[in-house]
Amino acid sequence: MRKIIAVGTKELRQILRDKRTLLILLFIPAFFLLLYGYALNFDIRNVSLVVRDQDRSTKSRELVSAFVNSGYFNLVGYLDSDREIDRLINEGRVRTVLTIPSGLERRLALRQPVIVQVIIDGDNANTASVVMGYARALIGEYSAAQTGSRESGAGSPVQIAGTVPQISVEPRVWYNPQLRSTLFLVPGLIAYIAMITAVVSTALSVVREKERGTMEQVRMAPISPLPYIIGKTLPYLAISFVSALMIIFSAMLLFELPMRGSWWLLCGSIGLFLVGAQAQGLLISTIAQTQQVAFQVALLSSLLPTMILSGFIFPISSMPAVVQAITHIVPARYFIVALRSIVLKGTDITAFWQDLVALAIFATVALGLASVRLRREWS
Amino acid sequence: MRGLSRRFGSFVAVDDLSFSVKQGEIFGFLGANGAGKSTTIRMLCGLLRPSSGTALVGGIDVSRDPEGVKRRIGYMSQKFSLYEALTVDQNIRFFGGIYGLSQERLEARRSFVLDMSGLTGRGHTLTRELPGGWRQRLALGCAILHEPSIVFLDEPTGGVDPLSRRRFWDLIGELSRQGVTVLVTTHYLDEAEHCHRIAIIQAGKLAAMGTASELKQVFASRPILEVHAGKPVEAMDFLDHHEAVEKTSLFGTAVHAVLRSDAVQPDAIKRSLEAQGITVHSIGLVSPSLEDVFLDVVERVGAA
Numbered sequence: 001m002r003k004i005i006a007v008g009t010k011e012l013r014q015i016l017r018d019k020r021t022l023l024i025l026l027f028i029p030a031f032f033l034l035l036y037g038y039a040l041n042f043d044i045r046n047v048s049l050v051v052r053d054q055d056r057s058t059k060s061r062e063l064v065s066a067f068v069n070s071g072y073f074n075l076v077g078y079l080d081s082d083r084e085i086d087r088l089i090n091e092g093r094v095r096t097v098l099t100i101p102s103g104l105e106r107r108l109a110l111r112q113p114v115i116v117q118v119i120i121d122g123d124n125a126n127t128a129s130v131v132m133g134y135a136r137a138l139i140g141e142y143s144a145a146q147t148g149s150r151e152s153g154a155g156s157p158v159q160i161a162g163t164v165p166q167i168s169v170e171p172r173v174w175y176n177p178q179l180r181s182t183l184f185l186v187p188g189l190i191a192y193i194a195m196i197t198a199v200v201s202t203a204l205s206v207v208r209e210k211e212r213g214t215m216e217q218v219r220m221a222p223i224s225p226l227p228y229i230i231g232k233t234l235p236y237l238a239i240s241f242v243s244a245l246m247i248i249f250s251a252m253l254l255f256e257l258p259m260r261g262s263w264w265l266l267c268g269s270i271g272l273f274l275v276g277a278q279a280q281g282l283l284i285s286t287i288a289q290t291q292q293v294a295f296q297v298a299l300l301s302s303l304l305p306t307m308i309l310s311g312f313i314f315p316i317s318s319m320p321a322v323v324q325a326i327t328h329i330v331p332a333r334y335f336i337v338a339l340r341s342i343v344l345k346g347t348d349i350t351a352f353w354q355d356l357v358a359l360a361i362f363a364t365v366a367l368g369l370a371s372v373r374l375r376r377e378w379s
Numbered sequence: 380m381r382g383l384s385r386r387f388g389s390f391v392a393v394d395d396l397s398f399s400v401k402q403g404e405i406f407g408f409l410g411a412n413g414a415g416k417s418t419t420i421r422m423l424c425g426l427l428r429p430s431s432g433t434a435l436v437g438g439i440d441v442s443r444d445p446e447g448v449k450r451r452i453g454y455m456s457q458k459f460s461l462y463e464a465l466t467v468d469q470n471i472r473f474f475g476g477i478y479g480l481s482q483e484r485l486e487a488r489r490s491f492v493l494d495m496s497g498l499t500g501r502g503h504t505l506t507r508e509l510p511g512g513w514r515q516r517l518a519l520g521c522a523i524l525h526e527p528s529i530v531f532l533d534e535p536t537g538g539v540d541p542l543s544r545r546r547f548w549d550l551i552g553e554l555s556r557q558g559v560t561v562l563v564t565t566h567y568l569d570e571a572e573h574c575h576r577i578a579i580i581q582a583g584k585l586a587a588m589g590t591a592s593e594l595k596q597v598f599a600s601r602p603i604l605e606v607h608a609g610k611p612v613e614a615m616d617f618l619d620h621h622e623a624v625e626k627t628s629l630f631g632t633a634v635h636a637v638l639r640s641d642a643v644q645p646d647a648i649k650r651s652l653e654a655q656g657i658t659v660h661s662i663g664l665v666s667p668s669l670e671d672v673f674l675d676v677v678e679r680v681g682a683a
Contacts, residue, residue, distance in 0.1 A: 002479060007477065009473070017465065217456070217522075221477045
């Protein structure tokens with residue numbers, strides 16, 4: 001026990017002495033949160049829109065204001081001819097063109113179907129499909145309003161080109177009603193940042209001792225690997241833990257992240273996840289001989305899977321079966337599910353205990369492998 | 380230590396080494412790089428398991444109880460492995476901690492180490508800011524915090540100025556007088572003169588062992604002639620083919636020639652050199668240094 005404290009104190013002093021590393025460990029996460037929170041936003045707003053209104057009637061103006069008032073579109077101007085459309089889109093000055101044919105008001109009055117054209121710049125498929133969704137919903141709403149006010153059962157009189165809505169969907173989104181992607185991303189960000197700091201800092205701190213030769217000096221002392229490793233990793237566990245909580249607090253402050261579940265469960269999940277991440281870092285430290293190699297392996301093995309294979313950004317359900325199978329060994333996958341459940345939904349442990357078990361299994365296996373390799377290296 | 384061997388794959392780093400060291404003795408290991416010195420020390424410290432053979436360190440079998448050995452020994456390597464980002468005090472406390480020293484004992488040992496390394500009052504200095512000699516003495520202090528009866532020093536004086544090396548050897552002598560056994564490897568042959576006994580290791584085998592003067596006995600009937608000549612390389616070339624000369628080696632600007640018998644007259648050699656048009660500044664017999672011994676031993680083992 002005294003030896004663990006001796007190692008832990010030494011490690012902590014080293015970290016404190018190395019102000020740069022400490023700053024990186026504590027503040028880079030918050031910085032990441034700001035960067036990702038504001039920049040990594042899948043909501044699309046302020047889509048530039050020009051209108052080619054050939055009807056110039058009350059009804060057509062109603063449709064335009066429906067677009068503008070939605071908050072998603074930003075009306076840039078009106079067009080008098082079709083000739084300019086190409087140029088505007090090609091120059092990237094406009095993303096969307098709404099063309100209202102003449103006779104809209106007249107045909108609506110006669111309850112005849114009208115076709116409205118929406119042209120969307122498809123250079124970014126993601127954005128285009130989101131904008132398409134907005135446009136469809138707006139026109140659907142508008143057309144429903146028209147028929148509703150006339151109590152007509154004739155279906156939607158105004159249609160977007162090429163689509164005939166047969167079934168009307170009434171979406172209702174729970175837990176994150178505005179569908180703000182930031183809220184959805186924060187749990188993933190915590191996983192992402194905690195993973196990197198825990199894996200990288202643990203791997204580096206052990207390999208640094210190997211490189212400097214202090215490891216050999218310590219091995220000459222009557223101390224077995226276990227207390228040494230516990231003493232060495234505890235300070236990093238504490239720091240990663242603090243930085244994970246800091247991300248949560250700043251997300252609550254900056255992005256109105258709700259914290260609906262229990263803090264105990266939250267801390268428990270974070271702890272479990274961090275222990276697994278540190279075990280992964282230890283495992284890397286037993287393989288790498290230089291800090292450079294350790295850093296690269298640690299970064300690659302923590303950053304890429306957490307970013308791509310955890311459901312942080314890309315939904316797992318839309319991956320090919322093989323890739324889906326691989327995601328089962330990415331701890332962040334389970335951690336994100338647990339975090340989203342706790343933070344956004346406030347569900348109790350029955351909803352995600354399997355994910356915690358998976359995290360525990362990952363931590364145990366990684367610790368086991370790391371200790372086997374360490375023991376071999378130690379003696 | 381009996382029949383100690385260590386193999387790395389098919390490479391035999393240490394081959395059937397046997398010797399014993401008395402308590403309080405300063406025992407030196409000499410050998411070229413890769414001769415197996417460090418491997419031997421690491422086995423004796425319980426860091427590497429011997430492939431075969433047994434070694435008793437302080438009466439404890441290294442392969443049976445490496446942890447027991449570690450409690451009784453101190454170890455310091457050429458890197459003086461201290462934590463450079465920590466202060467002198469913090470380093471001492473850390474090593475005291477992992478050796479399991481009690482609080483009071485640590486305090487007493489701390490002031491001893493500070494005193495010994497000449498760092499009293501500088502406990503709060505960062506280790507990386509210390510000059511090499513001080514760091515080296517502090518590393519030795521940290522290695523003997525727990526008052527081990529046996530100390531292993533693996534090339535402890537690498538990269539340190541001559542004055543600090545001198546002071547370091549004074550410390551080693553002090554330890555030995557207190558009854559601590561010191562096993563030290565070095566490749567500074569002048570340092571080896573401080574050792575009570577010396578073992579020369581070549582290719583993992585014990586090539587020679589004894590006190591410095593015992594080792595020098597190999598030159599008892601083969602005097603060494605030191606020649607300072609105008610053209611040392613040509614002089615060496617000529618002497619190599621001289622019938623009275625066994626072999627030659629270059630020592631700085633001087634040539635050392637090992638003569639086949641003590642009957643050879645230096646003046647005769649001088650005359651024959653001058654007959655070749657080589658100016659001879661001085662020529663005379665010298666007593667063998669350890670370097671002569673070392674080169675001779677290594678050559679003979681290499682030829683065998």
